[in-house]
Amino acid sequence: MEKWKIDADLEDYKDFLKKPSLTDIIEILNDFPQNYRLEIVNRNFELFKKRLEILIENYIKPAMRKIVKLSPQEQVVYKALIISYYEPILKHFLNNLNRLALLQQVISNKKSKNYIFLKEKALSASIVDVAETLGLNPQKTGKVYKCLCPFHNDTDPSLVLFPETNTFFCFGCGIHGDVINLYKSITGKTFTEALEDLTCL
Numbered sequence: 497m498e499k500w501k502i503d504a505d506l507e508d509y510k511d512f513l514k515k516p517s518l519t520d521i522i523e524i525l526n527d528f529p530q531n532y533r534l535e536i537v538n539r540n541f542e543l544f545k546k547r548l549e550i551l552i553e554n555y556i557k558p559a560m561r562k563i564v565k566l567s568p569q570e571q572v573v574y575k576a577l578i579i580s581y582y583e584p585i586l587k588h589f590l591n592n593l594n595r596l597a598l599l600q601q602v603i604s605n606k607k608s609k610n611y612i613f614l615k616e617k618a619l620s621a622s623i624v625d626v627a628e629t630l631g632l633n634p635q636k637t638g639k640v641y642k643c644l645c646p647f648h649n650d651t652d653p654s655l656v657l658f659p660e661t662n663t664f665f666c667f668g669c670g671i672h673g674d675v676i677n678l679y680k681s682i683t684g685k686t687f688t689e690a691l692e693d694l695t696c697l
């Protein structure tokens with residue numbers, strides 16, 4: 497399996513993206529001219545989206561396709577290996593995508609302060625607790641939680657929850673996102689309803 501490398505252009509401020517507070521990131525971005533701020537964030541958002549797509553399409557899906565030919569027992573073992581191998585990089589991409597999406601909204605001033613506050617609060621609702629509430633019965637395996645994916649016909653848990661970044665990814669069907677996406681997809685509720693529910697948890 498070829499090693500996936502991060503050739504991060506975002507190296508300069510990627511540590512700030514990991515921080516829970518958006519104000520820290522904005523402080524950094526304040527050093528850039530106003531019109532350039534949004535450009536930087538948009539560019540990096542597209543970059544991360546593209547990289548995540550490449551990771552899924554060129555690496556994870558082919559790896560998963562390869563193990564289909566193996567015996568069921570071997571499949572379980574190899575799938576666990578694939579998950580643990582790609583877990584750190586997936587977690588990194590998903591987290592940065594979320595942070596950048598939120599930053600886009602803050603910088604472009606398209607959303608009210610209250611909306612951003614609510615969204616950030618909803619995004620911090622524990623994905624493991626939410627999955628539990630939704631009846632997914634997540635099981636802890638190392639640093640992650642695994643459960644049967646409700647979005648495809650799953651027999652060996654493929655849906656992985658990353659508590660560190662509050663994101664999820666399914667190694668079977670590729671569905672991924674944050675805690676709001678997970679909640680919305682399962683309950684079929686609207687974005688606003690999901691925000692309301694998650695901020696009350």
Ligand SMILES: [Zn+2]
Nearest residue numbers: 645648666669
């Ligand atoms: Zn799935």
